[in-house]
Amino acid sequence: MELPLDYPTLRLIWWGLLGVLLIGFALTDGFDMGVGALLPFIGRNDDERRTVINTIGSTWEGNQVWFITGGAAIFAAWPMVYGASFSGFYLAMFLVLSAMIMRPVGFKYRSKRPEAKWRSFWDWSLFVGSFVPALVFGVAVGNVLQGVPVHLDSDLRSTYHGHFFELFTPFTLVCGLLSTAMLVLHGSAWLAVKAEKGPIVDRARKFGLVAGIASIVLFALGGLLAMRLGFRVEGVVDPAGPSNPLRATVVAAPGAWFDNFGRYPWMTIAPVLGFVGAAFATFGLWKRQEGLAFGGSSASAAGIIATSGLSMFPFILPSTVDAHSSFLVWNASSSHTTLFIMLVVVVVLMPVVLAYTAFVYRVLWGRTSSAALKTDPALY
Numbered sequence: 001m002e003l004p005l006d007y008p009t010l011r012l013i014w015w016g017l018l019g020v021l022l023i024g025f026a027l028t029d030g031f032d033m034g035v036g037a038l039l040p041f042i043g044r045n046d047d048e049r050r051t052v053i054n055t056i057g058s059t060w061e062g063n064q065v066w067f068i069t070g071g072a073a074i075f076a077a078w079p080m081v082y083g084a085s086f087s088g089f090y091l092a093m094f095l096v097l098s099a100m101i102m103r104p105v106g107f108k109y110r111s112k113r114p115e116a117k118w119r120s121f122w123d124w125s126l127f128v129g130s131f132v133p134a135l136v137f138g139v140a141v142g143n144v145l146q147g148v149p150v151h152l153d154s155d156l157r158s159t160y161h162g163h164f165f166e167l168f169t170p171f172t173l174v175c176g177l178l179s180t181a182m183l184v185l186h187g188s189a190w191l192a193v194k195a196e197k198g199p200i201v202d203r204a205r206k207f208g209l210v211a212g213i214a215s216i217v218l219f220a221l222g223g224l225l226a227m228r229l230g231f232r233v234e235g236v237v238d239p240a241g242p243s244n245p246l247r248a249t250v251v252a253a254p255g256a257w258f259d260n261f262g263r264y265p266w267m268t269i270a271p272v273l274g275f276v277g278a279a280f281a282t283f284g285l286w287k288r289q290e291g292l293a294f295g296g297s298s299a300s301a302a303g304i305i306a307t308s309g310l311s312m313f314p315f316i317l318p319s320t321v322d323a324h325s326s327f328l329v330w331n332a333s334s335s336h337t338t339l340f341i342m343l344v345v346v347v348v349l350m351p352v353v354l355a356y357t358a359f360v361y362r363v364l365w366g367r368t369s370s371a372a373l374k375t376d377p378a379l380y
Contacts, residue, residue, distance in 0.1 A: 003340045008239035008330070010339040014077040015316075015329045017346065019309045021073055025066035026183070026301045028357075032060045034187015036103065036130025037180070040123055042191070042203045049123055050111065050380060051370050055194040057107065057380045058364045062357065064100075076342055080158070080243065080332045081317050084150045088160035089140060092167060096133045103129035111380055131180065138179025141308055142172030142222075145257065146229050147320035152245060161321055171225045178218035182278075182301050185211035189281055189293040196367050205285045208293070212282030219274055219304060226311075230256025231318040231326065239330045250318060250326040257311040267310045273303025 005013075035056050043049030056063075075082040086093060102125040110122035146169070149161040188208025195201050232253040241247065261267050277300030284293030312318075316332060319325035333339060373379055 003336060005340060005343070006240065007336045007339075010336065010343065011239065011329050011333050013343060014073075014333065014339055015309075015313070018070070018073055018077065019306065021066060021070040022309075023302045023305050025070050026305055027186075027298050028063035028066055029060070030134075030183045030301055031186045031190035031297075032056045032063050033130040033134045034183040034185070035190060036126045036187075037134060037184055038187055038191070038204065038207055039130075040127050041207065042200055043123070044199070046116075046119060047370050047373060048200055049119075050373050051195060051200060051368050052191065053107070053110070053126070054368045054373070054379050055191060059360065060103070060107065062360060065353075077334055077339060078316060078327070078332055079334060080156065080245070081327045084152075084158040084160070084327065085144075085148070085317055087158065088148055088150055088162065089143070089167070091164040092136055092140060096136050099129045099132035099136075101129070102126070107380055134180045134183045135176045138176035139167060139172045141179070142169075142175030143167055144317060145175070145226060145308060145312065146171055147231065147252070147318040147326075149321045150317070150319050150325055151322045152319075152325040154246070156244065156246070158325070171222070171229070174218055174222050174225060178215065178222055178304070181211045181214040181218055182297075182304055184208070185215055185278065185281055186294075186297040186301055188285065189290070189297040192285060192288075192290040193294050194368060196369050205288070208285040209282055212278050212285065212297075215278040215300060215304075216275060216282075219271075219278070223271070226257050228254050230254055230258070231315060232256045232259075233314075233328070237314075237328060237330050241331065243331055243333055243335075245327055245331045246324045248326065248328060248331055249323050250315075251323060252320070260311055260313055270303050270306035270310050273299050274307055275300075275303075277301070277303055 035052060039049060039052050043052045071082075074085075106122040106126040106129060110119055110126070113119070149166075151159045151161060153159070185208055188204045188211060191204035192201050192208070195204065230253045231250050234249040234251055237248050261271075277296045277298070280296030281293045281300060282296075284290065284296055314329040315326060316329060317327040319327075334342075
């Protein structure tokens with residue numbers, strides 16, 4: 001049976017969908033992580049910390065679905081990329097998952113006992129469960145940009161030739177710090193919108209101003225360091241060809257990650273959005289314009305993530321040790337039929353998910369009140 005969409009189009013759509021899922025994760029669970037990373041420093045007493053926690057208490061579980069969906073999309077649409085990256089970054093992923101496990105436990109257990117030491121322990125658990133993933137996710141993206149030491153044998157089985165501590169280089173650490181600053185800015189903007197006006201919002205603004213400036217500086221620094229990185233495909237790759245990375249030859253080419261912005265000028269919207277969004281968020285926090293701050297931090301996160309993806313296209317995971325082991329949009333996907341069936345599922349279910357999410361935020365909208373902590377048993 002001939003499918004309505006050709007193979008190259010489906011591959012391109014799923015590459016775009018993966019980017020949308022990653023941006024959705026950053027925009028929703030991102031402010032959860034930003035708030036969690038700020039929790040021990042913004043809340044000075046138990047009531048203030050409970051107020052901070054409850055600004056995200058009603059939505060954090062739903063927001064984590066974007067993370068799970070993103071991983072599932074990589075597994076379903078790009079199985080070879082999933083296998084190579086998740087096995088290569090195994091210890092890093094284990095660190096992230098271990099930290100993220102502390103978040104739900106911290107939310108549920110924190111207020112079960114009144115002792116200050118008990119609650120302080122879970123507050124710091126929430127900090128670790130937010131700060132560590134924010135940092136490691138950025139480090140992971142930095143490693144993807146600089147390439148990973150993965151090798152494919154003739155049966156397309158991948159072998160990772162790196163070590164855990166090799167993941168942390170000056171460039172990847174800059175990416176990790178950028179990710180952390182970006183999400184702390186997003187979390188600060190969320191607290192400015194959601195928390196009861198007073199000391200919490202005032203402290204969030206101060207942290208957000210620092211995070212906003214840091215985001216701009218680190219994004220620029222990351223761009224300068226990225227000028228030494230990049231890969232190019234030698235020869236022609238058939239967009240409708242079989243999923244076999246061994247059929248393409250890739251060479252390291254410093255500066256190649258900037259080629260797409262010259263070839264397709266519209267792509268420069270992404271880095272401009274990253275810089276301008278962070279500037280607007282910082283200005284909004286400074287001027288106490290909460291809506292501008294949150295809109296700016298959202299735009300900045302979307303722009304920064306989109307910049308990484310657009311600069312690498314058509315690469316998904318380049319290899320530094322084998323010219324034939326890099327994964328491209330055109331040579332590492334699932335089959336034509338699989339991509340089409342999954343797209344039908346997405347078209348049917350994604351509007352339902354978005355409508356439900358919008359409904360939940362609409363119903364639960366409003367600032368978190370410290371007075372409600374004493375009367376509402378549903379609050380953490």
